[in-house]
Amino acid sequence: MPNSVGLHPGEQYSRLTGLIYVFNLIVGTGCLTLPAAFAAAGWGLSAVGILLLALVSYLTTTWVVESMACANAINHWRRMKQLKKRGQVADELVNRTLENAEADQRSIDTSEDQDEHEEESPLITEGVIERTVGEYYAIQEQIEMGQMAELFYPKVWDKVFYLVLCIYLYGDLAIYEAAVAKSLRDSICNYVSPNCTMALNDTDPCFKNNSDLSRLDVYRICIVGFIGVMGPFVFLNLTKTKYMQIVTTFTRWLAMCIMISWAIVLLAENKGEGHPRFAEITKLPQLFGVCVYSFMCHHSLPALITPVNEKRSILKLLAADYLLILLFYYLLAFTGIFTFASLDDLYTLNFQPDQCHDAHISTFVYALQVFLLLFPVFTLSTNFPIIAITLRNNLKGLCLREGRRYSFFTTRCLFPLIAAIPPTLVGLATSNVEILVGITGAYAGSFIQYVVPATLVYHARKMTLRHIGMGVKNPFSAPLQHPAWLVLTCVWAAVCQVFVTLYLIEEYKTK
Template structure:
């Protein structure tokens, strides 16, 4: 159980670092007026434009501006980690609505550009060098379907469960495939944060997609809206996981005074664990703005354990308990088509393959 909490904590640390970096990078790229002409000239990495000035007449580089926004992000959203958030229904509805509007807008703008013959993307048929990082991103993509239990639970009849879940997967696949393919055929290069490809430039006539200022600013600031609303919730979740990992409920004994342990417990709960939850990811985001690298690391290791190892262990233990309790005489009409034990072995091998590929990719990138 402790290993599970550790993996969850590592994953959430990576998640928070990604959110802090993405929001700060978006704010930097939108507000830096001295370098707005670079939108389609680089791949968005800090090595390309990090030393350029952010504002005319100011000695602040783009890298320093990014770090200023990271600190501002900490000051604005960090305090929420010290409290509890309840009744987030409307917050989640707002976030979902923003996502659908942003994704649909990006698809429509790219479709207009492609239909007008302005597409500049020439992606190769295959790119072997990108295969290792693909595994990490695919593992990280489990966030897209970790809410499936909320779809299954309200169903009174599970008779058509596989058909409905399969249709849901196909809908998600089609939507994200459309989003991805319209993007790679529209832009010559893609930022590690796709929304930054739509940021406004100093030459509206030279943009690939239709230059609509409101939509350009909305898409560029889209991560700021959605990720900022999710950041406090994830930070509080991480704080609670750290409590479950390190704090144990102990009954006070008569031999020792109860005041001192109580004060220590309150200090740890109210101050230490919130700081442990919020400071490490902020420091990581302060050190690097490479969102693609953070996604690869988070998805490759902690994500792989959560996505593959933990489910295999749960299924294996659950099947053993069911076999001991019911034996072989009971047949489940809702049994999974992947109930054979070979699928568990396959998932484990797939997890090892993913981690191996991504690890090799990280080492090769440093050579």
């Protein structure tokens, strides 16, 4: 657990800034695959489905926040026990200052019999705790999901969490590589089908005057080139800088606004060619995986929520954030499915320059098309090393024993290679970003977004009730407290994974 008891004022930020960070984290690569998933499942079914998934995602988010508060409370409880054993006053917990403790040692009873009794008794029976109720569940320490798993879960289950998290990060990296390589390939290749009558596939040539290289060949070359440039960063200690965040955020917002505005203009000019179906039940599992991935933020909530300087209304503000994101997704998806007759699995590819019909477009419009085409390259390239280093560190935590010495090759070379090679092989095997997003979201994503928060808050409530008691109320308690909601959420995740598996089997058979 972290040793610090709080963040310095300079490390904190306002609630608005925190919610912007949450918005930017959620609205990432997943939203670029939403329009295609909406078109496949039908606009009516998709509208209801994404609303339901947004509500469930918000519910599990509140459980993560409650678990964060419980983890802080347990750390507070343990720290106070240690201080009492040293004969220090309980008022020290209010001020959180060790230097002024010796002056008031007479205020507590430090007998050994009482200490032994307190090992099993809720600390709320001590009158001094009533003086610290306001800060007892305060979210002041940044306790990551893995640390909470180690604190609350029974033995072995924390390893299961780390394993699933690593699988999710592997999927993330594979999606990043495929999205970047597809964008680079489409910006390089200039071959068009005869008379521009057919859509291109992977077996078509890439260049007009050279049929030796297919589009799939160039895609794989881009994969190798991308990992050759970004792969070495996995061996380093790299952190995202403030300026990198600003540039990435600006680029993302600019690209999203351009795509939405472009589609709205085409619809206003009656140039929309999309005629999506109302519902297609068989494609619902595909939508599920994409939506789960598109609402994922749970694994990063401790890093985003803890620095917020005022957290009293954080659950309501998160609800507002989810509502804004849901409306944004509706706007992006509905404008896309009614504008384009067919949608690429990566929405930005629908805006690439049309070499058949756009011979006389203006330079400004062409520049916008190229910018949108390369948008995934700009944003995902900056995030790739960070995700890869996170995966590398989690793999070390999963496989290495703390305190044991390992060779230079094991610590500095082996785990970066284990983190970088598997997603590269997956990227070389398939360029279907939508399938990668669906699988990652439906399996590892649903486990992290649904099962982990439900089981984590269950064990967190049991531990805090046993050690702290019912007298201190958690101000960050989730709106839904009944255990039935936890069971229902886990059952929901299991049922959805079964349907996704059946869908993938059926898709494999048809191909």
